[in-house]
Amino acid sequence: QVQLQESGPGLVKPSGTLSLTCAVSGGSISSDNWWNWVRQPPGKGLEWIADIYHRGTTNYNPSLQSRVTISVDAAKNQFFLKLSSVTAADTAVYFCARVPYTLDGFDVWGQGTVVTVS
Amino acid sequence: EIVLTQSPATLSLSPGERATLSCRASQSVSGYLAWYQQKPGQAPRLLIYHASNRATGIPARFSGSGSGTDYTLTISSLEPEDFAVYYCQQRNNWSITFGQGTRLEIK
Numbered sequence: 001q002v003q004l005q006e007s008g009p010g011l012v013k014p015s016g017t018l019s020l021t022c023a024v025s026g027g028s029i030s031s032d033n034w035w036n037w038v039r040q041p042p043g044k045g046l047e048w049i050a051d052i053y054h055r056g057t058t059n060y061n062p063s064l065q066s067r068v069t070i071s072v073d074a075a076k077n078q079f080f081l082k083l084s085s086v087t088a089a090d091t092a093v094y095f096c097a098r099v100p101y102t103l104d105g106f107d108v109w110g111q112g113t114v115v116t117v118s
Numbered sequence: 119e120i121v122l123t124q125s126p127a128t129l130s131l132s133p134g135e136r137a138t139l140s141c142r143a144s145q146s147v148s149g150y151l152a153w154y155q156q157k158p159g160q161a162p163r164l165l166i167y168h169a170s171n172r173a174t175g176i177p178a179r180f181s182g183s184g185s186g187t188d189y190t191l192t193i194s195s196l197e198p199e200d201f202a203v204y205y206c207q208q209r210n211n212w213s214i215t216f217g218q219g220t221r222l223e224i225k
Contacts, residue, residue, distance in 0.1 A: 104207075
């Protein structure tokens with residue numbers, strides 16, 4: 001079955017850019033799914049960041065849109081997150097997750113990666 | 119942006135009891151409502167999609183209902199492993215939001 005694995009630096013300096021990769025295994029990123037980033041600050045709830053369809057269509061959380069870029073590399077079966085001008089408020093566990101085109105929910109999640117801004 | 123409000127914030131029940139969790143949207147989400155369970159240190163797990171459809175492998179004691187702006191997750195008889203945090207989530211107009219969560223704790 002499809003598995004997702006996040007990777008990237010665990011520590012980012014304030015005003016810097018957070019860059020994460022999500023590797024998709026057990027299936028093709030070019031299938032009928034939306035590929036997403038979701039984050040969870042320590043002790044808090046879930047916040048959707050952005051999604052992308054393999055053909056390049058993207059959607060962003062309006063509150064983060066000015067700082068976020070999501071992209072995909074179908075040849076590598078990976079998608080990416082860049083978040084610029086980070087502050088301590090961006091410290092969180094970052095998850096990548098899949099929403100099938102015919103569903104409204106995230107059915108596959110990565111294990112999450114902790115990113116600290118300090 | 120559609121705001122989802124979950125209630126109660128915390129629910130204290132005993133194993134074997136029935137749990138009823140509520141999620142109210144600031145405007146209709148047309149049934150595009152999902153529910154998740156999250157345990158400490160884990161990613162969320164999809165329980166219910168399209169308001170009332172159980173995801174693959176989810177026990178029958180979990181059920182979802184609702185329409186328009188009001189939705190409910192019901193756990194018919196609590197098992198020890200059900201004590202966790204539950205989130206609702208909507209997908210509408212190419213944007214996704216989550217509720218703030220309900221913590222289900224052992225009484």
